[in-house]
Amino acid sequence: MNQDNCFHCGDVCDSDPIFYNEKKFCCNGCKTVYEIFSENDLTCYYDLEVSPGATPKDIEGKYDFLSQENIIEKLTEFNDGKTQIVTLYIPHIHCSSCIWILENLNKLNSGISSSQVNFGKKQVRVTYHTNTTSLKETVCLLSNIGYEPYISLDDFKTGRKQVNRSLIYKLGIAGFAFGNVMFLSFPEYFEVGEFWLEKYKHLFRWLMFFFSLPVVFYAGQDYFISAFKGLRKKLLNIDVPIALGIAVLFLRSSVDIIFDLGSGFFDSLTGLVFFLLLGKFFQQKTYSFLSFERDYKSYFPIAITKIKDGHETPIQVYDIKKGDRLLIRNEELIPADGILISGNAQIDYSFVTGESKTVNKQSGDKLFAGGKQTSGLIEMEALKSVEQSYLTQLWSHDVFNQNKEEHFTTLTNTISKRFTITILSIAIIATSYWLSADASKALNVFTSVLIIACPCAIALAAPFTLGNLLRIFGKMKFYVKNATVIEQLANINTIIFDKTGTITSNKKSTATYEGDILSSSEELLLKNTLRGSNHPLSRALYNILEEHQIITLNHFEEHLGKGIEASYNNEHIKIGSASFVGAKETSVLETNVHISSNNYYKGKFTFYNSYRRGLSKLFNELKKDYDLAILSGDNAGELENLKKLLPSKTKLIFNQKPDDKLEYIKYHQSEGAKVLMVGDGLNDAGALAQSNVGVALSENVNVFSPACDAILDASKFSQLFQFIKASKQAITIIKWSFILSLIYNCIGIYFAVTGQLAPVIAAILMPLSSISIVVFTTVSTNFLGRKLRKKG
Template sequence: MVASKCYHCGDDCNRTKILFDEKEFCCNGCKTVYEIFTSNGLSNFYDIEARAGSAPNEIRQKYDFLDNDDIIEKLVEFNEEKVQVVSLSIPTIHCSSCIWVLENLNRLHKSITNSQVDFPKKTIRVTYGTEGFSLKALVLLLGSIGYEPYISLEEYDRKDGKENRSLIYKLGVAGFAFGNVMLFSFPEYFEVEEFWLEQYKQVFRWLMFAFSLPIVFYAAQDYFISAYKGLRSKMLNIDVPIALGILTLFIRSTVDIVFDLGSGFFDSLTGLVFFLLLGKYFQQKTYSFLSFERDYKSYFPIAVTRLNSDRNEENVQIYAINVGDRILIRSNEIIPFDCILIKGTAEIDYSFVTGESQAVFKQSGEKLFAGGKQLSGVLEVEVLKSVSQSYLTQLWGNSVFGKDKVTAFQTLTDSIGKRFTIGVLSIAILATAFWLFHLPSMALNVFTAVLIIACPCAIALAAPFTLGNMLRIFGKHKFYLKNTNVIERLSKIDTAIFDKTGTITTTEKETILYEGVALTDSEKILLKTTLRASNHPLSRSLYEILKSNAIMTLDEFQEHTGKGIEGRSNEHSIKVGSASYVGGNNSNSVINTAVYVSSDEDYKGRFIFKNNYRNGLGGLFKSLGKDFGLGILSGDNDGEQQQLKKILPKNTSLLFNQRPEDKLEYISGLQKHKNVLMVGDGLNDAGALAQSDVGISVSENINVFSPACDAILDASQLTKLPAFIKMSKKSMQVIKLSFLFSLCYNIVGLYFAVTGQLQPVIAAILMPLSSISIVVFTTVCTNVLGRKLKIK
């Protein structure tokens, strides 16, 4: 009699079978989870993958410590205005159904606004309201549907280390067992016929059996678990043939010694698992070494303005900021630290963290959290915690504000792996059937060798190692990409669009002239104070050249994106911006960029900027023009159109007086038949950067962190952009060559395996070597590409 399976988790129901809604469940917990899902519109969970759930545990009293506010403060990333954000480890995440239900937690409780799963790390980041809900309630909710979090205050940041140690323990057990089994196999190898072999051979064989038990049931358990979950979900993953090979060797060897048919294949079995784990350990260590995250977390190009002991302003990168430092946060800047507000009125937008765009107002003495965006005016704050680069990285990749830019390379890898597994199983069965009729003693060796030698691990490694190493190389050249998917999209670009001011122009050698009525001293002070709060490149340039050192406190500051800024103090106001915003006369005689000024609504004059273009710009556009369509989108007037035409290739699109929404619409129109790269400064271009297939924000010494972009490029490296795009295309070629290399290797290996010329233990040695060869091949190729970039 076959035991029925639980409709929710897939376990055997046995005698505890519970019938509900014409379905069978193994316990009341699974039945309750089913009721929760169906009553909240989550029944699609069972359509994605049948029986993919986890049985819930009773954990209510276990998490009473989450009633303590001090402990909650240590665990949550954000706690403001009745909203908290927390990242939790969920060890039971294992399939696409888990991801789907965990990213739909908002349908289980109205207080949850957003949940985002990181599948490789098995973590979930949840944003929720604390009114009538709490962290403890969230943990209990997760536990009730079978996804109990792992929370340990002491080990909270060391979960990855535990996983690494687990692999080391298994590798140690496998190595110990393999060595002993080989030792006990020596008399069999050398066919010793003396009395001691005949007398003790059964003892030796049973000792080999005993040493194989921890290999099969402990060291190799991950392969069995992965294969079982894949088969239960009707998916053939790459661990299915490996698990089948291990199981076949173990059963056949056990039968051999039980019926005294021979010594079995325990040497091959233990050697197989040992070399498999050794290969996995090598892959893990190598990928950790190539990890690009350390590079761009350590040198994330976000600068802040620090006030030194003399109250002078200096621009420094955020990793150089220490606890207790005083810094300025200007309009539209992201707050990179937890800090205390010292001066100014904070109007903070936490939508990058919570998804809620409603501004939060704070007064002097109140706490501000990292990730908020100051909307209006300049703030002076004191740092409470040094910057967490991993937090900024997480913020950069937050799906709350990110546009889903679809990628296909991972899908291609998975598709190849699935077809590969089906092909290998078919070849193994056909080859075994052939040898059963011709030479039965060879059948098991052939079957096992085919399953082992043709593992598609090498195919699965090609993309992550190639792209991961490329990210590291790009980072060394101050080109910081959000993730590996950006490389793939960059390789498909056929159109490049550039912003003008702050992107292809530089403020380092700018000449500024003033035309109009002279400003009074009080107007200059108010003007400089107003400019101090803005991060626009023109505002920063003008702020630096004004001679007045006096700074006043603004009563009000407003910045109208694409138009200008306004500051008020003591019933006086000053406006700086475009002619239409300020009320000046936009004369066509101005061939350079101009910023207009009015005081108390009376037009005063204009500052004319003699734009200086970045060095090497002509070569940049000449190189790009050979292979890409080019365009310039500028919010300035067309006064410099003729000068731009001198350095731009023919047929380059030139559009001026573009508002931020105009830029976004233009990019959207191009995408109907083009793959578009947008290069801007991250200010007025945020919408266009997010809309484009790849958005690159160019950073100088003042940086506004724009999570909308896909990459950040140091301004000094702008001329290398064609080389970066070319390297992205080459990276895709390296991956395809790796696929071809792996295919050739497997064809040759399968020939020797099918013809019975390859022992399983030799196949087990060759399998990790094939993976290592792919890693070496991709690493060498990408490093060669990196050297070419360095030469340039």
């Protein structure tokens, strides 16, 4: 680094620099930031990138308005009085150093519990405790270390980014310069006489030089910046060849006119940048038009129970309106901000804050979207509609990610790993040849090879293919968390199913009761206890029993894998396995739900399972390519029925607790299995998290498990094989895209290496190849989607 530059921000120091710890700073602000980092053992920030910081601005008194409660309420997305969460737009985020320091804010302020950076949106999501810090202190801290947030008070929103029109401005300047340079080049093109050539050619050439300056140093600057940052980190990104081509053309052309060797290649240079930017503009517009992420989020899968005129109706969360009365069962997610009306609310906000401590709420208290009810059933009134992107953000919260992608290399990374260095090698070898054969063609060859072989098509193939498939799957009620899951789904070789609520249907189950007659008060308590549970057998029995008056329970507790218990006035009830309610185990192989009242055994409900439509066909489709197993927490009562329904090689394992299922999957993974687990999302959370791909089956309940990678609507269960097959076909589409891109590159490189391709033509062909790949992947995945819908 230049010794005259500031150690923190890299700006040139004036005549009166500030020295501290043998380092030079341009102002007290930069020195203060360095002191903060030093005191908190964070000086390795400067090891990631030389002078990565920004000069902090004078902020004294600037953020006093952030102490006002009404503004805090508007700006924060979560605020329970003890913990607040805010998402701030930080314009200065630009490199790995920024990400590193912004995700270590807790070391600068102990009141901040976590901070996560969204690099693409230049946002940081900060969670902090209000008893030790505040929104104002958090924003001031960010400003003091050179990351001042942009906050719009016009609409009380943070992170509101103004429309970025820089690409349009650069495209306009490059187009203007290209047109004028072409016009000024006409006399030389056509050699139109001594008057023009001798009298004005030097003027025209210098005019072309000046027109090229804003093109190279403004319109094309992004390519140089990206290439420079990559090289500084010892990475060869896809902008290195482009930046090299532009630089070589400009330098060679400048030398030509300075020493009067010729008119240079300013027409090719300005045309090259113009068509590169035009291609980027069309790619940007195409991607925005398809809008995969937005469309995907609009189909988010959770259902919720709405209460209207005493009737309970399941609705999709995006149908929730302000004022709707909602029923939230045990282990269900609160989908929208609201007011608690009735019930014992024990809310777990770990989805939002990352901390699993539950919070007690009383009637009239505010409830925040993303909290999970953990103690029975509550009723609430929605204060606003659901924000789909917010729910998706909760689903993808880093706290719950086991980072299954850590040891998974995507197809794009595998193929394009050494692409740039290969192209550079070809360009250097070809240029070396032409320098000895025909030096006049060497520059064109070097530039054309670098431009025509740009791997943009390779970079776009996977995002467009998998992004479009995410949208298609969402429309068909198969909701996949991200594009990487589709690649992992295509690689599985083992599929494990839960039984109750997964391969069996709650809606069609029937049951008979055997035991002492239940009193009316016991029936009332039984019905209302089942009402608060989301276990498949609880939902099935609740639907079978007659309607009863709705009461608010004094106590409710659900023991995963065992049963539920509740009390009302002096009555106490237990519902679940025989051992849980204190009954003797029977040798009869049946699916039973036992009941005890006030510690006295009353009897049992025996279930006759109704298996999902298309179960046998699905398993027969899967058996050819996958190892199949069923892990059930029930006893072996359905063993004989399942043997008749399912292929002979299907493994049937019963009496499995949640931990047993997890260990079973872990063992098979150690043997090389790539496991897909299909479960109900409640008892199977551990197994879903352990598997390579975890799919939770949803049947009109709001069981929102962060452990799952995808949620499948129960009505589409029989299409699971088609979804897996489509994932494999999507990978095939990506591979074909790579092949097409390789063909483009081979043909283009041939013409470039042999000196038959001008750089400006290469610049036109490069975006056209990228756009053709986008069209190919979009058309192919849409065709794939139509095939899926026909089979559905």
